[in-house]
Amino acid sequence: MEKKRVFLYLQAALCILTVIILGTSVIGIYREGALWKAAGHPGDWIFTPEKAREVILRVLPVILCGCVLTVTGLLQGVMDGKEELPPADTETSRDLICGRVKEPAEAMIHERELQKKLRIGGWAGALGCMVPVLLYITDGRNFESTDLEAVMGALVMHILPWTAAALVILAVCALLGENSMKREMAAAGIRLKEEKAAEAAGTAAGNPADDGAACGVSGAETAAGPAAETPGGSGTEAAGGAETDGRKTALLRGVVLAAAVVCILAGIYNGSMRDVLFKAINICTECIGLG
Numbered sequence: 001m002e003k004k005r006v007f008l009y010l011q012a013a014l015c016i017l018t019v020i021i022l023g024t025s026v027i028g029i030y031r032e033g034a035l036w037k038a039a040g041h042p043g044d045w046i047f048t049p050e051k052a053r054e055v056i057l058r059v060l061p062v063i064l065c066g067c068v069l070t071v072t073g074l075l076q077g078v079m080d081g082k083e084e085l086p087p088a089d090t091e092t093s094r095d096l097i098c099g100r101v102k103e104p105a106e107a108m109i110h111e112r113e114l115q116k117k118l119r120i121g122g123w124a125g126a127l128g129c130m131v132p133v134l135l136y137i138t139d140g141r142n143f144e145s146t147d148l149e150a151v152m153g154a155l156v157m158h159i160l161p162w163t164a165a166a167l168v169i170l171a172v173c174a175l176l177g178e179n180s181m182k183r184e185m186a187a188a189g190i191r192l193k194e195e196k197a198a199e200a201a202g203t204a205a206g207n208p209a210d211d212g213a214a215c216g217v218s219g220a221e222t223a224a225g226p227a228a229e230t231p232g233g234s235g236t237e238a239a240g241g242a243e244t245d246g247r248k249t250a251l252l253r254g255v256v257l258a259a260a261v262v263c264i265l266a267g268i269y270n271g272s273m274r275d276v277l278f279k280a281i282n283i284c285t286e287c288i289g290l291g
Helices: 003-038 051-078 092-096 104-138 149-204 207-230 234-269 274-285
Strands: none
Touching: 003 274, 051 234, 051 274, 092 149, 104 234, 149 274, 234 274
């Protein structure tokens, strides 16, 4: 395996590990705080700057390693080889291939109808999952308590499963639809070969001499094309210019990232993070009317 690919995999693994540690830490803090409040301390905060600082210090080595790898990759120009390619869009590829077919085959028509049913069924299932969510949100009895954390916790517990179910339904239908598009493209490819074979047979039966002359001319043009169109040295110069521009861009990204990290650390140490946290809490509670 290439060193560049190993570097990218390691960077991605560190990012995923950071998200997992932060997510589990937030859930752990909430569970401990909820138990503490239920034990007879209703006025205490569940999330505090001290607990947040403890979690950040716990995950700080992983974050620093990820930042170091990111800066190193930007400076060294380590990038995914496929980033310059356009994103793979199965639907666009299907439309391009099927658009060349004069008369769609029965298999193509069947797959297109299946894709339509999957699209409608997926959105119908997702909307059905949203009905309990809307019923819970529009019921004012669920928001009568003045305990914001209890209200938000109950809201998440009632909404999250239905939202996850809707996303799963959409993902499954999208995956099945993509597989159906691939089968349609395969059927379109077979149909194109059949149509080209039929056209070639008809042309050969009608004008065999003209076909031979046309093939000779096209073959000569194909043989002379690359030699006439490829100037010497231009490919090397273009590659050198692209490499220089890539290194400049990587250096600029590294400088911006380092400045952002320095500003974040400065805000944490001068107490701005605590002020922003309290302002966000006050604004949210006052805005939604639960404070």
